[in-house]
Each structure stands twice: as structure tokens, then as C-alpha cells.
Amino acid sequence: MAFKYTYPAAVMMVGVLFGCTSESLQTSEGGSTSSTQSVSTSSKNHAPAIRSVKILPTAVSLDQQISVQADTFDPDADVVTYRYRWRVNGIVVPGETHSSFNAKTLKRGDRLSAEVTPYDGSTEGVPAVADAVVANTAPQVTQFLFEPTEVRVGDRVLLQVTGSDADEDPIDYRFRWWRNNSEVADGDVSELDTNGFAKGDTIVVEVTPSDPTSKGKSKISKPITILNSAPKIISVPPSKIEKGRFVYSVSAKDPDGDQLAYALEVAPPGMKIDKVTGRIEWPLTGKLVGNHKVRVTATDGEQAKAFQEFDLTFSAPVNSSRMTIPKNFRLNTRLVTPFAALVE
Incomplete structure (x- = not known):
């Protein structure tokens, strides 16, 4: 008597998923038997690869946060971390092992490089290097001080300005004065004569710093109001x-x-x-x-x-x-x- 055994579809699918194959063998009596053969599959980790790396900002200066950014691909979709090494003028900077760099150690003209090595938890990828040259840092206005602090008609208003330049360049200032939203003076004079002004007028000044290379950001004062004058x-x-x-x-x-x-x-x-x-x-x-x-x-x-x-x-x-x-x-x-x- 011959018997024929058929695998259920669900069992066949499990076999495929787990790397097994099944085949039907004929018996000497015309029947059939089945046997299972194991197929071994093995997966190999692939190292992550950096597609691009760059130092930010593009124009490196001493008044901004400096960092390095990498675009990485991992064939196995593993989580990728990074190892960082920073150099200034070819010399490794001790302690700088993060994606950001302390600009206080730099000066204008320095050549800065960041070496980034990707790591997926098992394998390190090929390091990539980004380079940048430290550019001029524009000066900035840090403080205003009006003299006198209370202004009356006829007073000469003097604006005391404090500024800073990370490159220690000399700073020049441009002053633009407004009376009631109308510009009344523009130049390098830090004083304004209020003869002809009236009680209640408002005065605003915009100060723009500059060094021999570039201009800094302008800063606008808070408005001051001309007060009542005594007879x-x-x-x-x-x-x-x-x-x-x-x-x-x-x-x-x-x-x-x-x-x-x-x-x-x-x-x-x-x-x-x-x-x-x-x-x-x-x-x-x-x-x-x-x-x-x-x-x-x-x-x-x-x-x-x-x-x-x-x-x-x-x-x-x-x-x-x-x-x-x-x-x-x-x-x-x-x-x-x-x-x-x-x-x-």
C-alpha cells in the first residue's frame, strides 16, 4: 500500500524562513518519504562610510561656535558614533575630542582640521578630514553710555562706546543719529548738539564698528527723550x-x-x-x-x-x-x- 505525505503550506513557509529545504523521496514500494536539508547562512558586518565632512561655519571666525559635521552611510543600518581629532597648523590639540572646538585657542590665519572616524559598534570606518582657515573676526559693540544721562535742550550729547575685536585690531566707529525718526547726522562724530531741539524729542543713535578688514554688526541705542528744562x-x-x-x-x-x-x-x-x-x-x-x-x-x-x-x-x-x-x-x-x- 503506497502512502503520499504532503507538507502543509504553513510548514513549507517556516522552512523557507529558517533556511531549510524539503524534498520528496520515492520508496521502493512506490511511496514517498520526505527529508529536510539545512542550509547555513551567515551575515558579515560592513563598516560605516563617511560620504562628506565639513567644518562649520564655512567662514571660520573667533566669535562663533566651531563644529564639524559628517554625513555617514552604514550598509547594515547600525547606529554610528564618531571619534574626533582636531589639529591646528598640523599639530593635534590635546583634549579636543568632541564635535565642537574651542575657538579661544585660535588666531586669525590658523589652519584648522578635523579628523572624523565613524564607528558602528563593531567596526571603524575610514577617517575623513575637513580643513578650514581662520578668517578675520569682525569687531563688535559691547556697551553704550550717554553723557549726560538726562538730556535737555541745548546739551551736547556724548555717546561713550565700548567695543571688542577678537583679533585685537583697532576699531573705528560710524555714528548715525536720529531725531524723531529722522536722520540728522552721519559720520565719525560721537557727539550731537541739541540746540534747536524741543522738549519731548527722542534721540536714537546707530553705531557700526569696523576694523581694517571688515565691518561688524550695527547696534542701535534705546531712545532717550529730551526732558523739561528749568527756566x-x-x-x-x-x-x-x-x-x-x-x-x-x-x-x-x-x-x-x-x-x-x-x-x-x-x-x-x-x-x-x-x-x-x-x-x-x-x-x-x-x-x-x-x-x-x-x-x-x-x-x-x-x-x-x-x-x-x-x-x-x-x-x-x-x-x-x-x-x-x-x-x-x-x-x-x-x-x-x-x-x-x-x-x-
Whole structure:
């Protein structure tokens, strides 16, 4: 009796997947038997290969992060790591074994190279080398300082600039000044005259550094606003009396053109001042003797104030028509803000 044995399809597939083959053998009785033959397959690791390598940035300078970048292919799709070796002018730099390089050890004109070796966990690939020459590093502006820090009409604004150049080249600066978004000056002058400006105007300056080879990035200041200016009393008290009266027309100027209000802070009894015109009148009587202090003020709408002090000295009764005023009175201009200026 003959028997025929057929492998199920699933079993046949497993055999193929595991490298086995099956064949049917005829028996002497006309039947068939089956046997399995093992086929051995072995896989060999392939080394990774670097397709390209480059140093970044393309133009190497001392003010940027320097690194090396490799594009690698691994035939076995293994994870690839790298070994790095950096050289400067052909000499290996100790301790530089990462993809980034410390630019502090370089100078302009140095020849920098990076050797990159790929490794897939089993086999190292062929190293690849990238080269670059260190170029000029442009200067940069590091700090601004305006003088004075509080600007008023008529001030000369000075901009103190601090800069740096990694190559230690001399630095020149270009200054572009704006008043209310309109350019008013351009050149190498670090000062701006604010005569003709007005309270509330804004000032901005752009500074561009340059060395003998290249320009650096421009830096723009924060806007500064011209503040209110204090008025100034420009008149001098009279040294004579008029028909038994002391009369003094106080005159003050305000740089911003503000309306002023006049007042007496210290005055002898009976002395009065017109708050709009500044005219002082004081009827003199025979009872007045000795020194009498006067302090007159001129104030603008923002309470910026100027004041003037002087003494009236009577060496004899007033009805003798003899009266003297010392010449050593002082003019003092001050603000409600911490700013103050003394004019003798």
C-alpha cells in the first residue's frame, strides 16, 4: 500500500524562513518519504562610510561656535558614533575630542582640521578630514553710555562706546543719529548738539564698528527723550530806588518756551510781585533799617524752578533817600528733580 505525505503550506513557509529545504523521496514500494536539508547562512558586518565632512561655519571666525559635521552611510543600518581629532597648523590639540572646538585657542590665519572616524559598534570606518582657515573676526559693540544721562535742550550729547575685536585690531566707529525718526547726522562724530531741539524729542543713535578688514554688526541705542528744562533768571536787581519805592522787573528765560509764573518765597512785609510779568514793587518807609532778604522764583508748568536771592541793606533811614544793594547776591537755578546748577 503506497502512502503520499504532503507538507502543509504553513510548514513549507517556516522552512523557507529558517533556511531549510524539503524534498520528496520515492520508496521502493512506490511511496514517498520526505527529508529536510539545512542550509547555513551567515551575515558579515560592513563598516560605516563617511560620504562628506565639513567644518562649520564655512567662514571660520573667533566669535562663533566651531563644529564639524559628517554625513555617514552604514550598509547594515547600525547606529554610528564618531571619534574626533582636531589639529591646528598640523599639530593635534590635546583634549579636543568632541564635535565642537574651542575657538579661544585660535588666531586669525590658523589652519584648522578635523579628523572624523565613524564607528558602528563593531567596526571603524575610514577617517575623513575637513580643513578650514581662520578668517578675520569682525569687531563688535559691547556697551553704550550717554553723557549726560538726562538730556535737555541745548546739551551736547556724548555717546561713550565700548567695543571688542577678537583679533585685537583697532576699531573705528560710524555714528548715525536720529531725531524723531529722522536722520540728522552721519559720520565719525560721537557727539550731537541739541540746540534747536524741543522738549519731548527722542534721540536714537546707530553705531557700526569696523576694523581694517571688515565691518561688524550695527547696534542701535534705546531712545532717550529730551526732558523739561528749568527756566533761568537773567535779570539783575537794581541798585537805586524810584520815588520811595523799590521796583524790580524780574526777567527769566525758559529753554522750552514754557509759560512762567513768578513768586516771592522770601520777602520783607509789603513787597509784592506780579506772577505773570515778574514786576516787584515795595513801598519804602522810615521804619526800614538793616538787611532784608529777598528770594524770587520763576516756575514753569512742570514745576521746574529758578530762583534768585539778594539782600537789601539800608545804611540810614529810607527818607534820607540813601539805599545800597550789595553786589554779592547770588543766582541759583535748580529743579524739583535732582538736577541743579549754580550760576554765580
